[in-house]
Amino acid sequence: MKSLKSVLFVDDSPRDTKLALTAFKEYGLTNRIITLEDGEEALDYLYRRGAFADRDDEQPAFILLDLKMPKVDGMEVLRVVKSDPALKMIPMVVMTSSREEQDVVNSYKLGVNAFIVKPVNFKEFVDAVKMVGGFWAVLNEPPSI
Amino acid sequence: MPIKQKMTLVILVTCSVVVLLACAAMGGYQIFQFRTRLMRETTVLADVLANNTQAALAFRNENDAKETLRALEAEPYVNSACLYSSDGMLFADYSQLQGKATFPDEPPADGSHFESSSMVVVRPVMLNKKRIGTIFIRASLQEIYDRVKFLGVFTGLVLLGCGLVARTLAVRLQRSISQPIVNLTEAVRALAERSDYTVRLPEQGRNETGSLTAAFNHLLASIGERDKALRGANQSLCQSEAQVQAILENLNDGLIISDLTGQVTSFNRAAMEMHGFTCMHECHQLSEYAKTFELSDLDGTLCPVEQWPLARILRGERLRNLEVKIRHSQGGWRKVFNFGGALIHDSNGQPINAVLTVTDITERHQAQEEIHQLNSQLEIRVQERTRQLEEANKELESFSYSVSHDLRAPLRHVQGYVQLLTVATNGHLSTEAREYLQVISDASDDMGHLIDDLLSFSRTGRTELKTERVRLDELAQESIRVLELANRDRNIVWKIEALPAVLGDRAMLRQVFANLVGNAVKYSRPRDPAVIEIGCAGDEGGRAMLFVRDNGVGFNMKYLPKLFGVFQRLHKASEFEGTGIGLAIVQRIIHRHGGSIRAEAALNQGATFYFTLKLAAPEQALTGRNDELCLA
Numbered sequence: 001m002k003s004l005k006s007v008l009f010v011d012d013s014p015r016d017t018k019l020a021l022t023a024f025k026e027y028g029l030t031n032r033i034i035t036l037e038d039g040e041e042a043l044d045y046l047y048r049r050g051a052f053a054d055r056d057d058e059q060p061a062f063i064l065l066d067l068k069m070p071k072v073d074g075m076e077v078l079r080v081v082k083s084d085p086a087l088k089m090i091p092m093v094v095m096t097s098s099r100e101e102q103d104v105v106n107s108y109k110l111g112v113n114a115f116i117v118k119p120v121n122f123k124e125f126v127d128a129v130k131m132v133g134g135f136w137a138v139l140n141e142p143p144s145i
Numbered sequence: 146m147p148i149k150q151k152m153t154l155v156i157l158v159t160c161s162v163v164v165l166l167a168c169a170a171m172g173g174y175q176i177f178q179f180r181t182r183l184m185r186e187t188t189v190l191a192d193v194l195a196n197n198t199q200a201a202l203a204f205r206n207e208n209d210a211k212e213t214l215r216a217l218e219a220e221p222y223v224n225s226a227c228l229y230s231s232d233g234m235l236f237a238d239y240s241q242l243q244g245k246a247t248f249p250d251e252p253p254a255d256g257s258h259f260e261s262s263s264m265v266v267v268r269p270v271m272l273n274k275k276r277i278g279t280i281f282i283r284a285s286l287q288e289i290y291d292r293v294k295f296l297g298v299f300t301g302l303v304l305l306g307c308g309l310v311a312r313t314l315a316v317r318l319q320r321s322i323s324q325p326i327v328n329l330t331e332a333v334r335a336l337a338e339r340s341d342y343t344v345r346l347p348e349q350g351r352n353e354t355g356s357l358t359a360a361f362n363h364l365l366a367s368i369g370e371r372d373k374a375l376r377g378a379n380q381s382l383c384q385s386e387a388q389v390q391a392i393l394e395n396l397n398d399g400l401i402i403s404d405l406t407g408q409v410t411s412f413n414r415a416a417m418e419m420h421g422f423t424c425m426h427e428c429h430q431l432s433e434y435a436k437t438f439e440l441s442d443l444d445g446t447l448c449p450v451e452q453w454p455l456a457r458i459l460r461g462e463r464l465r466n467l468e469v470k471i472r473h474s475q476g477g478w479r480k481v482f483n484f485g486g487a488l489i490h491d492s493n494g495q496p497i498n499a500v501l502t503v504t505d506i507t508e509r510h511q512a513q514e515e516i517h518q519l520n521s522q523l524e525i526r527v528q529e530r531t532r533q534l535e536e537a538n539k540e541l542e543s544f545s546y547s548v549s550h551d552l553r554a555p556l557r558h559v560q561g562y563v564q565l566l567t568v569a570t571n572g573h574l575s576t577e578a579r580e581y582l583q584v585i586s587d588a589s590d591d592m593g594h595l596i597d598d599l600l601s602f603s604r605t606g607r608t609e610l611k612t613e614r615v616r617l618d619e620l621a622q623e624s625i626r627v628l629e630l631a632n633r634d635r636n637i638v639w640k641i642e643a644l645p646a647v648l649g650d651r652a653m654l655r656q657v658f659a660n661l662v663g664n665a666v667k668y669s670r671p672r673d674p675a676v677i678e679i680g681c682a683g684d685e686g687g688r689a690m691l692f693v694r695d696n697g698v699g700f701n702m703k704y705l706p707k708l709f710g711v712f713q714r715l716h717k718a719s720e721f722e723g724t725g726i727g728l729a730i731v732q733r734i735i736h737r738h739g740g741s742i743r744a745e746a747a748l749n750q751g752a753t754f755y756f757t758l759k760l761a762a763p764e765q766a767l768t769g770r771n772d773e774l775c776l777a
Contacts, residue, residue, distance in 0.1 A: 013554060013558075015554075015558040015561070015562070016554065016557070016558070019557070019558070019561040019562075019565075022561075022565065067550070068550045068551070096550065097549065097550045097551070097553040097554045097557070098546065098549040098550045098553075099549065099597070099600070100545075100546055100549050100600075101604070101608070118553070118554075118557060119557070120553055120556045120557050120560060120589065120590065120592075120593030121560060121590055121593070122557070122560040122561040122563070122564040122586075123564070125557060125560075125561060
């Protein structure tokens with residue numbers, strides 16, 4: 001039985017966050033979901049600094065990352081995490097409103113593990129979140145860090 | 146004097162001299178003989194008389210003596226005679242002319258001698274070896290004179306006769322010598338007067354005149370030939386000179402010819418017009434030009450006379466496209482001339498004269514300057530526009546990026562929260578309220594599609610083309626496969642012809658087929674079976690004309706102008722779903738590939754879309770395209 005790691009959800013839109021959490025709940029994902037609102041918080045969390053300086057739990061099972069965020073955007077977070085040997089093993093899934101080719105290409109260049117366009121249709125959105133959560137948090141076997 | 150007469154004269158003179166000399170010799174000899182004979186005869190006569198008068202003298206018989214002397218009458222040539230006695234006294238005398246003879250007072254010495262018209266013989270009269278007297282005879286020389294006269298007349302007659310004969314012979318004989326010469330002379334005269342080189346002399350045999358005639362004929366023939374050739378050459382020279390002159394006069398470019406001192410010898414019409422000359426004498430010596438014209442470089446630096454084009458050519462320079470500004474100091478006009486030229490050399494390499502060509506490039510120069518100015522302005526404007534465009538493009542990009550991100554999120558939220566609301570109210574809402582919620586949800590759905598389409602359309606305009614060889618067969622099959630999966634319940638008959646390979650952006654062309662074939666499937670939904678054809682209607686100018694045809698609902702051709710517009714639809718949303726972006730994207734992609742697209746349709750009779758794409762060169766060997774097809 002594997003220990004349940006947390007899932008890091010980084011999105012500046014509380015509405016999206018709530019929808020995502022609803023979708024996770026509907027799917028029945030039991031992992032703890034940590035929601036953050038921008039890239040800076042995400043990096044602080046991952047590097048255990050600032051508000052998260054005394055965090056002592058494991059690194060998340062995977063990170064769901066929006067691209068367009070205030071302060072440090074998703075692409076920067078991706079770049080930092082994927083260039084850090086200590087963090088690059090954490091699966092990272094970009095989940096964004098945009099289907100811009102440049103975003104897809106750049107994300108893959110930086111080493112993203114999956115790129116998902118948030119569907120406008122709620123049902124499709126829920127399906128997408130369920131699928132992502134189910135795959136990366138349950139099915140996927142990450143290397144032990 | 147003509148040679149004929151001269152020859153005749155020569156012959157006559159020669160003959161006459163010869164005859165004369167012969168006659169003179171003969172006459173002289175005869176006279177000499179006659180005198181000798183006369184002297185001998187007279188001496189004999191004197192001796193006879195001396196003998197006969199011995200007695201009379203010895204006896205001093207004067208009458209006997211006279212009688213004896215009178216016997217001389219028988220000798221008519223004796224004029225007179227006398228006897229001298231031994232004492233030297235005249236003893237007896239005789240004279241033919243009665244008493245008119247004169248005798249010397251004393252007997253002259255013995256012997257004989259000639260007097261003015263007579264001959265005197267003096268002989269001694271001897272008796273017993275003793276001189277008893279002297280006989281004196283004077284003989285007349287009249288006979289000699291007569292003979293001389295006769296000889297003279299005879300000679301004259303002989304001369305005359307000889308002369309006549311000689312002349313007749315000379316006239317005839319000299320012909321064989323003089324006639325060829327006369328002929329030659331006449332031929333030469335004819336030649337000189339009429340320049341007639343066709344004259345030929347008759348052949349004269351194998352003597353010197355014959356050779357001369359032959360040589361002359363030969364000379365004439367060769368002169369004639371040379372003359373003909375010379376005339377021909379002269380004629381063509383004249384023609385070509387006239388031609389050259391005509392060319393020079395009609396040239397649009399100016400042509401100036403000068404001698405080596407810089408004196409202009411020829412100015413053609415164009416050159417005169419360019420310089421504003423009206424007649425030739427205005428074209429002076431090079432140095433004179435400096436007073437009339439001012440030359441400068443294109444940048445305005447004044448040229449000294451020694452740097453003027455003609456001066457440079459005269460120094461041996463070869464000029465080509467020398468562009469010079471020229472100003473007439475009095476007329477005030479300014480022009481730009483293009484000069485070229487070089488020295489002309491003869492076959493020995495010696496310079497003969499200088500040729501200078503002039504083209505008036507004022508207009509061209511002005512146009513060039515204008516173009517230059519416009520170009521630099523244009524350059525600035527292009528840079529400005531490019532910058533503006535780049536900015537606009539950047540803005541558009543960030544705009545569509547923002548749209549992509551930010552416009553979709555609220556829609557998702559509307560949808561999401563309508564759903565949450567439905568769940569939260571848990572069936573407490575009235576049917577009406579639920580319908581409203583459904584409308585809100587559907588509307589935001591529609592808007593999501595619109596935004597997606599708009600972004601897709603915008604992207605087809607902005608994305609760079611990645612041109613490669615694309616096999617349209619593959620793209621058609623791909624699109625069919627996708628559409629067949631989505632329309633398994635439909636009865637669709639596919640008629641796919643062999644399609645060529647074209648040059649284009651694979652992803653964009655895939656979109657073209659997806660949209661066109663997608664439309665065909667969509668608008669043939671009421672048909673059973675739906676018939677969809679994809680084919681190639683030939684090629685023109687390296688472009689293939691492709692088509693996609695369906696037997697669907699078609700459209701009225703009067704709406705054709707709207708067909709390719711963004712969000713333009715010819716059918717109600719309730720009949721056929723869609724936003725009206727598909728054909729706009731297709732047209733944009735085809736246009737970006739340099740092709741064209743058009744549609745033919747009739748209401749309820751199907752539609753055909755024709756589009757052109759650039760054909761790819763035939764592939765030498767098959768690459769991994771088939772594998773790719775399998776993976777796709």
